[in-house]
Amino acid sequence: MKVALVGNQNSGKTTLFNSLTGMNQVVGNWPGVTIERKEGTIVGTDITIVDLPGIYSLSPYTSEEEVSRKFVLEEKPDLIVNIIDSTSLERSLYLTTQLLELNCKVIIALNMTDILEKKGVKIFPDKLSKELKTSIVQISALKNVGIEKLIEKIKTGDILENVHQEIYSKNVEQALKFIGDYHEDHHLSRFELVKVFERDIRFKVLDDDNVNRYISEVESIQQMDSEQIIANERYNYISDVRAVATEVVKPEVTTTDKIDKVVLNKWAAIPIFIAIMGLVYFLSVGVIGGLTSGLIDGFFNGMESISLFGNDVSMNFIGLGPWLAEVILNAGGSPWAASLIQNGMIAGVGAVLNFVPQLIMLFFGLSLLETTGYMSRISFFFDRIFKKLGLSGKSLIPFIVGAGCSVSGIMTARTIESEQERKMTIILTPFVPCSAKLPIIALFSAAFFGSWGWLASLSFYLFAMIMIILGALFLKKIFNSPLPTTFISELPDYHKPSARYVGRIVADRTNEFIKKAGSIILISSLVIWFLASFTYKMEYVDGVNILIKNSLLANFGNGVAWFFYPMLGGNWSWEASVSAIQGLIAKEQVISSMNVIAGLSDTAGVSTTIFGTSAFSFFNPWSAYAFVTFNLFSIPCVSAVSAMRTELHSGKDFAIALVFQVGIAWILSTLIGLIGLAVM
Numbered sequence: 001m002k003v004a005l006v007g008n009q010n011s012g013k014t015t016l017f018n019s020l021t022g023m024n025q026v027v028g029n030w031p032g033v034t035i036e037r038k039e040g041t042i043v044g045t046d047i048t049i050v051d052l053p054g055i056y057s058l059s060p061y062t063s064e065e066e067v068s069r070k071f072v073l074e075e076k077p078d079l080i081v082n083i084i085d086s087t088s089l090e091r092s093l094y095l096t097t098q099l100l101e102l103n104c105k106v107i108i109a110l111n112m113t114d115i116l117e118k119k120g121v122k123i124f125p126d127k128l129s130k131e132l133k134t135s136i137v138q139i140s141a142l143k144n145v146g147i148e149k150l151i152e153k154i155k156t157g158d159i160l161e162n163v164h165q166e167i168y169s170k171n172v173e174q175a176l177k178f179i180g181d182y183h184e185d186h187h188l189s190r191f192e193l194v195k196v197f198e199r200d201i202r203f204k205v206l207d208d209d210n211v212n213r214y215i216s217e218v219e220s221i222q223q224m225d226s227e228q229i230i231a232n233e234r235y236n237y238i239s240d241v242r243a244v245a246t247e248v249v250k251p252e253v254t255t256t257d258k259i260d261k262v263v264l265n266k267w268a269a270i271p272i273f274i275a276i277m278g279l280v281y282f283l284s285v286g287v288i289g290g291l292t293s294g295l296i297d298g299f300f301n302g303m304e305s306i307s308l309f310g311n312d313v314s315m316n317f318i319g320l321g322p323w324l325a326e327v328i329l330n331a332g333g334s335p336w337a338a339s340l341i342q343n344g345m346i347a348g349v350g351a352v353l354n355f356v357p358q359l360i361m362l363f364f365g366l367s368l369l370e371t372t373g374y375m376s377r378i379s380f381f382f383d384r385i386f387k388k389l390g391l392s393g394k395s396l397i398p399f400i401v402g403a404g405c406s407v408s409g410i411m412t413a414r415t416i417e418s419e420q421e422r423k424m425t426i427i428l429t430p431f432v433p434c435s436a437k438l439p440i441i442a443l444f445s446a447a448f449f450g451s452w453g454w455l456a457s458l459s460f461y462l463f464a465m466i467m468i469i470l471g472a473l474f475l476k477k478i479f480n481s482p483l484p485t486t487f488i489s490e491l492p493d494y495h496k497p498s499a500r501y502v503g504r505i506v507a508d509r510t511n512e513f514i515k516k517a518g519s520i521i522l523i524s525s526l527v528i529w530f531l532a533s534f535t536y537k538m539e540y541v542d543g544v545n546i547l548i549k550n551s552l553l554a555n556f557g558n559g560v561a562w563f564f565y566p567m568l569g570g571n572w573s574w575e576a577s578v579s580a581i582q583g584l585i586a587k588e589q590v591i592s593s594m595n596v597i598a599g600l601s602d603t604a605g606v607s608t609t610i611f612g613t614s615a616f617s618f619f620n621p622w623s624a625y626a627f628v629t630f631n632l633f634s635i636p637c638v639s640a641v642s643a644m645r646t647e648l649h650s651g652k653d654f655a656i657a658l659v660f661q662v663g664i665a666w667i668l669s670t671l672i673g674l675i676g677l678a679v680m
Contacts, residue, residue: 001047003154004072006099007083008092009054010376012111012141015501016083017051019147045155050077056091058098058191059200072102073191079154083109083141086116086123087493089246093132093238100134100162101191107159108136109150115493118254121246128245135159142498164190167237172197172229175218179211198227256493260377269381276374278458280365284358285442286454292357293446297609300350301599321346321599336540340529343599348525349518351595351610352588355439360510362438366403367505371497375400389469390476392416395425399468402432404509406640409434410647420479426647427657428471430636431464435513436587440631443591447611448624456625460632467633467664478656516586524582524589528553528596541600548600548615553578567630567666567673569623569680575601575615580630586637622676626669634665 005020007013021040038051052071053064072080082099084092099106113123129136137153139146153159166173176193188196195203197215215226222229263272294306302319305312318326324346325338369375379396386392394416402409409429416422433441441460445453531553533541541551548554557574564577579593594610601615610616619627635641635658648654 001079002075002077003042003047003049003079003081004077005049005051005081005083006068006072006095007054008056008085008088008095011054011083011085011088011092013051013054013083015141015498016081016109016111016139016147017049018501018504019141019144020049020151042151042154044151047154049081055095057095059198072099072104077104079159080104080106081109081150081154082106083111083139085111086113087119089116089123089242090235090238093241094234096132097167097234097237098191100132101164101189101194103162103189103191105159105162106134107150107153108132108134109141109146110136110138111141113138114140117249120249122249123246128241129160131241131244133160133163133165142495142501168230168233169222171218171221172233175214178214182211194230198230199225254493256373259494263374264377264381269378273378274458274462276369277461278455280362280369281458281461282454283365284361284438284454285445285457286451288361289355289358289442289446289453293354293442296354296357297350300346300354321350335542336533339533339600340526343596344526344529344533345522347595347599348528348592349522351591352439352521353514355442355591356510356514358442359435359438359513360506362435363404363506363509364502367502368497370400371495371502371505373494385469386472389472390479391421391424391472395421395428398425398429399432402429402434404435405512406430406432406434406436406636407643410640410643414647423479423648423653424472424475426644427475427660428468430640430644430661431468431471431633433461433464433632434587434636435509436516436637437632439588439591440583440628443610444619444624444628447609448619448621460628463629464632467668471660471664475660513588516588520586521588521592524585525592525596528578528582528593529600531556532597532600543600548597553597563666564630567623567626567669568618569620569626569673569677571618571623573616573618576619576627580627580634583631584635584638584641587631590631620676620680622680623673626672626676629672630665630669632665633661633668635661 005013005017007016017038017040020042022043040049040051041047042049050071052068055065055068057065058069058072059065071077080099080102082096084096086092096106096108108129110123110125110128113125116123125136125138135153135158137146137150139150141147168176175197176190179193179196180188183196186192192203196211197218199212199215218229219226224232263269294303297303298306298315298317298319300320302322303315303317306315321342325342328338328341329335379400382396383392386395395413398409398412400409401412406429409432410426413422413425413429416425438457441457442453445456445460449456532548532551534552535541535546535550536552536555539546541548554574557578560581561572561574561577564580565572568576575594575597579590579597582589582593594616597615598610598613601613611619636644641658644657645654648657
């Protein structure tokens with residue numbers, strides 16, 4: 001048995017899917033598009049359920065709607081579970097009326113009725129069921145209420161048959177009957193009849209002169225086109241249903257109203273947003289980073305003491321890398337084999353894994369802001385600001401998603417209708433500090449700004465926002481951006497976050513980061529180790545007879561170091577140059593590369609910290625800030641670059657994007673580096 005889960009965006013659909021399936025899920029992409037496909041097995045059954053993209057109708061105006069419509073028409077599920085957001089009943093029921101026209105059973109999961117009552121409207125599920133003539137189960141996806149009853153109904157099949165009510169006016173119903181009789185051999189469903197009447201381009205083959213003449217007569221009578229007629233009469237029907245199934249009671253001032261008066265205040269909104277993001281960075285980089293970074297680094301590379309919030313605590317530990325190297329040497333292994341394990345594998349991957357606790361805290365903070373509804377509401381506040389830049393509040397969604405991963409953020413921009421606005425958003429999204437850039441930001445902030453490291457980290461986030469604004473003004477001239485599109489979306493009420501849902505988000509994002517560390521980062525670290533450990537004559541760099549400055553990597557780095565010379569405060573560093581270029585593969589690799597090079601530079605073990613080695617001891621606060629700035633604004637990782645190329649649909653625009661990003665990054669970092677050179 002195959003079940004389709006269908007509903008609007010922000011209706012609680014994902015939360016319901018997680019409750020129905022538990023951990024029995026498979027995540028992939030729908031064929032031909034990059035939209036995520038989730039499929040799972042309902043808990044305690046062998047029933048497959050597919051989570052369709054969040055949509056508002058089955059009219060294919062977006063790729064999400066096209067995917068959903070194709071699934072229900074071609075794969076023909078045995079049952080559709082339609083989750084309805086009670087607080088947006090009219091909008092939700094529009095999709096429901098379309099689903100009820102399919103040749104498939106439909107059961108409604110009525111969500112958030114308690115929130116609707118707080119808004120002063122009481123809904124009666126039994127009356128709603130009677131009007132729609134379909135089964136309804138009242139649930140709370142967030143509180144996990146009614147889920148077992150819903151599963152039981154699905155298992156037993158105790159669901160009303162779909163009777164296909166005649167909800168349109170008499171002349172429209174007559175037209176539908178004419179179309180059905182005329183195409184009797186095709187056995188069209190009621191949904192397909194309506195689509196032929198609407199002159200849906202995907203049913204053009206059924207639209208001949210006789211059918212078209214009949215439809216035109218109805219249009220002439222009602223003085224509007226057929227698609228408008230159907231939409232208008234759907235809403236008339238929905239209004240009648242709502243009048244019967246709901247009752248207005250005395251509204252109360254909700255918690256959402258009280259919170260909005262403060263956090264969306266025109267004077268306080270932006271300072272509060274900055275304060276909230278500051279708290280997130282303080283907890284992730286300041287508190288968690290201060291507690292764990294030294295400990296985890298010591299576990300991989302060894303330590304004689306550990307720094308906790310600036311205080312040194314004696315703790316002698318050899319470290320996993322040095323211990324394994326010692327084991328290999330004692331067993332008769334070669335020095336290069338020991339170095340491969342210690343400086344290639346352990347140092348490279350360990351440098352990235354060092355930041356996992358901070359990322360978990362960052363993901364936790366951002367997921368709380370998303371699931372409580374704050375991010376959705378603040379996007380509306382920024383809409384009026386973005387409009388002046390040639391963007392709209394729709395662009396803020398890719399920026400928010402991009403804080404987790406630039407690739408996902410770039411893909412999200414496809415929902416923006418305006419081509420110019422979409423291009424600008426795609427180019428600017430990589431400016432947002434994603435999770436891969438946090439290790440770079442956190443390492444340099446902690447090393448050069450001490451207890452104020454969290455504030456330095458926050459400054460990069462604010463710096464990115466400023467550059468997005470200035471970049472939008474510049475790109476607006478290049479792309480001749482017209483007036484931005486109107487940002488229309490439902491504002492969800494503030495919700496108490498679900499610990500299980502937040503936990504799942506954090507776990508998924510963290511696992512993705514760790515998988516990358518175990519694949520791309522590991523391979524890249526081994527490549528860096530090899531290039532830094534051998535010369536052109538394949539002589540091993542032992543640090544005594546042959547130095548790292550004679551290695552393959554050093555020769556390559558010296559060829560590009562001129563590009564980074566001014567931003568590094570007048571310091572010629574092939575080591576930093578190579579590390580920055582590694583960021584084009586994956587931003588996490590910047591720190592991994594630095595750790596590998598640092599380990600090979602000081603073979604005598606002079607220092608256990610990156611900036612205590614001869615390779616990177618030249619860094620000061622100014623050059624450190626400049627180096628991070630370059631990595632923040634320069635071309636993103638290979639995956640993000642590929643996504644940009646795909647989504648921009650133009651070689652010229654893609655070239656503009658790359659030149660713009662590299663140019664901004666180099667100019668800003670060079671200015672900071674030269675200012676530092678002048679004042680130091």
